[in-house]
Amino acid sequence: MAWDTDRTKRLLLEAATAEFCQFGLAGARVDRIAAAAGVNKERIYQYFGKKDLLFDAVVADILSKVVDEVRIEGSGPEALADYAGRLFDHHHEDATLPRLLFWEGLERGGYVVNRPDRAANCSNKVDSVIRAMPGTSREDAADLMLTIIALCDAWPVLPELDGLMAGKEPSRVERRRKAIVMTVLSAARGLAQEAGIA
Incomplete structure (x- = not known):
C-alpha cells in the first residue's frame, strides 16, 4: 500500500497549527505534534525539516487560507x-x-x-x-x-x-x-x- 504523503503532510500541519497556537515556536514539541497527527516524528523532519521550518510552513498555510x-x-x-x-x-x-x-x-x-x-x-x-x-x-x-x-x-x-x-x-x-x-x-x-x- 502506497504511503499517502499529502494526507500525512495535512495531518502534520493541522497538529502543528494547534501546537504552535498554544505553545509558540519555542514551547512547541515535535513529539507532541507527531503524536497528535498519529505519525512518526521522523516524517516531520523528512517533509518540513527543522521545527522552525515547520512553523514557517504552518504560518504560510494559514495565511494562504485566510488572507x-x-x-x-x-x-x-x-x-x-x-x-x-x-x-x-x-x-x-x-x-x-x-x-x-x-x-x-x-x-x-x-x-x-x-x-x-x-x-x-x-x-x-x-x-x-x-x-x-x-x-x-x-x-x-x-x-x-x-x-x-x-x-x-x-x-x-x-x-x-x-x-x-x-x-x-x-x-x-x-x-x-x-x-x-x-x-x-x-x-x-x-x-x-x-x-x-x-
Missing part, C-alpha cells in the same frame, strides 16, 4: 468600521491567525516567512483603505489598517487582560466588538475630515 477571507466592502468611514467588526468576528470564531502572528512577532523578530507575498498583501490592504476613502494618504491608510488589525488581533491573544479590565460578563464579546467598531468609525471619520472627503 482574503475578510475584505473591505463599500466606501467611507462606515465601510472601515464594518470591516473592523467583521474582522473581529472572524478572529473571535477562529483565533489561529492572530495567535500564530503573535508568536511569530515575539519569537522571530524581524523575520517573516514569505516576506515578498506578505508585503504585497499588506500593500493591497492599504490600497483597499484608500479605495474606500479616496484622498487618504498612504501613511494614514496604513496607520488605520494597523489600528484595525491590532484591535481585532488583541482579543484572542490577550483574553485575560480583557477579563481583568472589563470582566467576563456574557455580553462582553458584543461590547468589545461595539467598542472596536466605534473606535474605527471615529478614527476613519477623523481621517476623512483631514482629507476633506467628509
Whole structure:
C-alpha cells in the first residue's frame, strides 16, 4: 500500500497549527505534534525539516487560507468600521491567525516567512483603505489598517487582560466588538475630515 504523503503532510500541519497556537515556536514539541497527527516524528523532519521550518510552513498555510477571507466592502468611514467588526468576528470564531502572528512577532523578530507575498498583501490592504476613502494618504491608510488589525488581533491573544479590565460578563464579546467598531468609525471619520472627503 502506497504511503499517502499529502494526507500525512495535512495531518502534520493541522497538529502543528494547534501546537504552535498554544505553545509558540519555542514551547512547541515535535513529539507532541507527531503524536497528535498519529505519525512518526521522523516524517516531520523528512517533509518540513527543522521545527522552525515547520512553523514557517504552518504560518504560510494559514495565511494562504485566510488572507482574503475578510475584505473591505463599500466606501467611507462606515465601510472601515464594518470591516473592523467583521474582522473581529472572524478572529473571535477562529483565533489561529492572530495567535500564530503573535508568536511569530515575539519569537522571530524581524523575520517573516514569505516576506515578498506578505508585503504585497499588506500593500493591497492599504490600497483597499484608500479605495474606500479616496484622498487618504498612504501613511494614514496604513496607520488605520494597523489600528484595525491590532484591535481585532488583541482579543484572542490577550483574553485575560480583557477579563481583568472589563470582566467576563456574557455580553462582553458584543461590547468589545461595539467598542472596536466605534473606535474605527471615529478614527476613519477623523481621517476623512483631514482629507476633506467628509
